[in-house]
Amino acid sequence: MSKGRFNKTLGQMKKDRVLYLLIFPTLLYFIIFRLWPIINMRLAFYDYKAFGPWEFQGFKYFELVFKSPQIKDILTNTLIISFMKYILLFPFVVLFAILLSEIRSNRFRKYVQVISFLPHFLSWVVIAGIWIAILSPYGGAVNEVLSIFNLPSVDFMTDKDSIRWVLLFSEAWRSIGWDSIIYFAAIISISPSIYEAAKIDGANRFNIVKYIVIPALVIPMVTMFILNLGFFLNAGFDQVLNFTNDAVNSRIDILDTYIYRLGIINGQYSLGTAVGVLKGIVGVFLVLVTHITSKKLTGTGVW
Incomplete structure (x- = not known):
């Protein structure tokens, strides 16, 4: 995106800032309750630890499910x-x-x-x-x-x-x-x-x-x-x-x-x-x- 086009887009967003504020709670909801859980689906392959790094376990938990x-x-x-x-x-x-x-x-x-x-x-x-x-x-x-x-x-x-x-x-x-x-x-x-x-x-x-x-x-x-x-x-x-x-x-x-x-x-x-x-x-x-x-x-x- 060219600098001129970027500035034009930014200016339009400032002009419509009230509309963006109205949609912000909805975007926040989807980020917290939809996007973030998808990212953390990787937890199925790790041992969860509240503090410290997670340890990779491969398909261990999937095997436990089937068993x-x-x-x-x-x-x-x-x-x-x-x-x-x-x-x-x-x-x-x-x-x-x-x-x-x-x-x-x-x-x-x-x-x-x-x-x-x-x-x-x-x-x-x-x-x-x-x-x-x-x-x-x-x-x-x-x-x-x-x-x-x-x-x-x-x-x-x-x-x-x-x-x-x-x-x-x-x-x-x-x-x-x-x-x-x-x-x-x-x-x-x-x-x-x-x-x-x-x-x-x-x-x-x-x-x-x-x-x-x-x-x-x-x-x-x-x-x-x-x-x-x-x-x-x-x-x-x-x-x-x-x-x-x-x-x-x-x-x-x-x-x-x-x-x-x-x-x-x-x-x-x-x-x-x-x-x-x-x-x-x-x-x-x-x-x-x-x-x-x-x-x-x-x-x-x-x-």
């Missing part, structure tokens, strides 16, 4: 819960967007949008409290309904067969409205002239959805599906941490809670980092494979 007797069950739990959240729930997000677009009353649609979006802004602490109260065997709404039909009370929060479904339904309640925004936006961007031409040709609502709406959603669906696969091993640390207890921990203990126990609770920073690195590598691999497959089959990918 751990817990890793098989933890990985199984992570894959099952992630499959339920990212695969089973995915079609219902798209379906909700389609149903939302079919509401004729704009006022009623706005009410539905507000109600469905609101849970997304609640913390998992609050959501867990709500669901624990609803599912309580002592006066909980669900068990009160069961008692009407003379069915036995179920303690869903300590039932190993039910707890994963509790995670799925609470995740759906929290995110299905928010996640449907991108698909709803794609639907309302369809030109009204296309709908009018379809109606003139005698198409009913089902045909319009099948031949106009769904094809318009293919690209955002493929893009979001590929991006979500990058987080496939993120089965929901905040959610699991708030819903877990000793009775069901063996069924919902996931990689993130395992890393939390290793690194934060037990102070095994290098071992916890090694698990995190492996999780990140798998995520990148899934995105690449899905992107390449999608490109070959549909001609559409993330890039």
Whole structure:
């Protein structure tokens, strides 16, 4: 860069200094919580020492991860819960967007949008409290309904067969409205002239959805599906941490809670980092494979 161009750029930055001050907290956040952790992923190959130089250990901690007797069950739990959240729930997000677009009353649609979006802004602490109260065997709404039909009370929060479904339904309640925004936006961007031409040709609502709406959603669906696969091993640390207890921990203990126990609770920073690195590598691999497959089959990918 020439000196004149550099001075011009510097002058423009001084002119826009208020804008740079506004974006500074965001940049600081990403540097501290995103960039710095990436740099320190090297900890997976070293012995951590608070004071003094770190000692290089090669793949020692990765070997310990694979030899751990817990890793098989933890990985199984992570894959099952992630499959339920990212695969089973995915079609219902798209379906909700389609149903939302079919509401004729704009006022009623706005009410539905507000109600469905609101849970997304609640913390998992609050959501867990709500669901624990609803599912309580002592006066909980669900068990009160069961008692009407003379069915036995179920303690869903300590039932190993039910707890994963509790995670799925609470995740759906929290995110299905928010996640449907991108698909709803794609639907309302369809030109009204296309709908009018379809109606003139005698198409009913089902045909319009099948031949106009769904094809318009293919690209955002493929893009979001590929991006979500990058987080496939993120089965929901905040959610699991708030819903877990000793009775069901063996069924919902996931990689993130395992890393939390290793690194934060037990102070095994290098071992916890090694698990995190492996999780990140798998995520990148899934995105690449899905992107390449999608490109070959549909001609559409993330890039």
